[in-house]
Amino acid sequence: MGNIASEEIRHSREIDSIIKKDKKNFEQTISTILLGAQNAGKSTFMKQIKLFSDHQLTDEEIKELKWTMYENVLSSVQPIADAVLKNKQLVDKIGSNMALTIEAISIQTMENLSQLDQDKLSRFGEIVQLFLNDKFIKEFYSTTSLVLPDYAVYMVSRMPMLIFQKSFVPTINDWVNVRKPTSGVQEFTLNTADMKLKVIDVGGQKSERKKWIHHFDKVFIITFISAISTYDQEVSEEDELPRNAIKRDLEILKEVLDNPFLKRKPLILFLNKSDIFKLKIQVVPLEKHFPEYQGKTLDYSDGIKFVKKLFLDLVSKIDAELDVFPHITHATDVKQTKNVIQSTITAIRNINLQANGLIT
Structure with a gap:
């Protein structure tokens, strides 16, 4: 084993020597x-x-990253919201107030979000979190085969309620996990x-x-x-x-x-x-x-x-x-x-x- 290691070291040094000679x-x-x-x-x-x-990450990249995360959250939860609204039995379970909340999520667009002030953005994040935390809805999207983006699990785990807060600062891990074509x-x-x-x-x-x-x-x-x-x-x-x-x-x-x-x-x-x-x-x-x-x-x-x-x-x-x-x-x-x-x-x-x- 020692001979093999010594041979690898010798070979590496030979390559380094060759590179130096013909750099x-x-x-x-x-x-x-x-x-x-x-x-x-x-x-x-x-x-x-x-x-x-x-x-x-630069300040500009962090700013852009926050909006990419907003888009990723929206594209993660909207397929769930749409599927819930099509399930009459589930809508009856969650009640009319939650159904209205889900409709608001379903029709939301990035263009609309870009026009909201920070207080309203934070409120939207809280609404999304409320939706995801509902026990009937959580059971539904955990057990139903829905076609969701690859990043959906990550975005849900990061808690939209926090992502939409003014104080939220994205991390390197967020940067790696978000998707933007x-x-x-x-x-x-x-x-x-x-x-x-x-x-x-x-x-x-x-x-x-x-x-x-x-x-x-x-x-x-x-x-x-x-x-x-x-x-x-x-x-x-x-x-x-x-x-x-x-x-x-x-x-x-x-x-x-x-x-x-x-x-x-x-x-x-x-x-x-x-x-x-x-x-x-x-x-x-x-x-x-x-x-x-x-x-x-x-x-x-x-x-x-x-x-x-x-x-x-x-x-x-x-x-x-x-x-x-x-x-x-x-x-x-x-x-x-x-x-x-x-x-x-x-x-x-x-x-x-x-x-x-x-x-x-």
């Missing part, structure tokens, strides 16, 4: 582009990369000891994906992200017929790898939202949506292996010799994602060394 050739900006469908978690990874670089192109450069890593985040909506090609010629390595928790979801984009979300992601990845600009470009593959996948697969059989699945039913480990194999088999079919680095990720987990980013940087560093002929 002029090695130091450069390496670019990767975050690709994947909308809601895959690309923007969350971009935030985590900034945190890896010790990013601190990427519009246009976001770039961030991460400085490491021996290279600069430029990360390009582009929108995942179908209309945005048409613009991806404009950035492909700058890319050294591809980063593709898929939300594996969507294995049971049907998605419909623009004029297309509904299709399984994972199969949609596989089609997008195929288009990416088939692009002439990206031929033989190494691939970092993030199979994301494993936390939601783990909860969901306990109650939603994978074989219901993928009849070819032959693993144990309702089993997380077998399910992960199956989904991972779907992606790796596709990559191998397109280019059996392509360097691919798969990771099972939970992008809102700061500690786990930090380790993944470190591993990714190491992989990119080694690929860069090979490309410069500094190691074989």
